[in-house]
Amino acid sequence: MKKEIKYRFEVSLYYIIKFFILLFPMKIRYKIAEFFGVIIYKLLKIRKRVTLKNLEIAFPEADNITIEKIALESYKNISKTFFELLWLDEIKTKLVGREKLDVELKKGKGVILLSLHIDNWEILGQELGKSGYNVYGVAKSQSNKILDEIINNIRTKHGAKVIFKGRNSSRLLIKALRENAILGLISDQYTNDSEVIFFNKKTKAPTGAAVLALKFDVPVFLAYTVREKDNTHIFYFEKKIDLQKTGDDKQDIKTNTQICTSEIEKVIRKYPEQWFWQHDRWRIK
Structure with missing residues (x-):
């Protein structure tokens, strides 16, 4: 029962987000997507740790500023990717x-x-x-x-x-x-x-x-x-x-x-x- 409520909430959230974001012109949609990417980067600490660890493995010569920059841009890109599902045809x-x-x-x-x-x-x-x-x-x-x-x-x-x-x-x-x-x-x-x-x-x-x-x-x-x-x-x-x-x-x-x-x-x-x-x-x- 709890799972069913959770799933219905997720579907409702999808349609609500889709309705509102498609009201905006394309440039604003991407600004919103970037904003969510930054928020997720800051809030999801466990996933952020995995991201930074992976980047340190891949680029051991890079300094912390470079690692953080790549990580943040990656989150922005992922957010854009998921938001783009709402307007993939465009x-x-x-x-x-x-x-x-x-x-x-x-x-x-x-x-x-x-x-x-x-x-x-x-x-x-x-x-x-x-x-x-x-x-x-x-x-x-x-x-x-x-x-x-x-x-x-x-x-x-x-x-x-x-x-x-x-x-x-x-x-x-x-x-x-x-x-x-x-x-x-x-x-x-x-x-x-x-x-x-x-x-x-x-x-x-x-x-x-x-x-x-x-x-x-x-x-x-x-x-x-x-x-x-x-x-x-x-x-x-x-x-x-x-x-x-x-x-x-x-x-x-x-x-x-x-x-x-x-x-x-x-x-x-x-x-x-x-x-x-x-x-x-x-x-x-």
């Missing part, structure tokens, strides 16, 4: 390098887009769907089923499809590739899969992209969005990642997971203020 995005993707899709094997929680990752599926691509994203179901449905309706409005993590997800991932679809895999968070070096420190990373690429001979593309100063976005199809294939599947999966992780790290180093530092990324002592 977001302006420029696609760069799409022709590389088209070349690979002509081979008929599908494409894995390796991505990360940078800028607004929800834009990936929307823009590909708008452009007429057959695209699937992978997501975890939220405990609040009503809010989960609202969010997934936003994600799928322009033709993108969602595969939910669970018992049947592996089968659905394979099915998507056999349809010559684009499969978006956000692969920057901790999972208990394969040990990697990330920002010069041991941790673990998801092996999904490496496993699927090796098993089905599917190309892997590094793709992500970047927020500009005016809150427009650039969607980069950066490059096809060169993976190792020696015949030793176990070692190849480990090596290729490291290759993918290193490519993700390069992007984060370019745009540290836009990455999701709030996740507990390093759990190996």
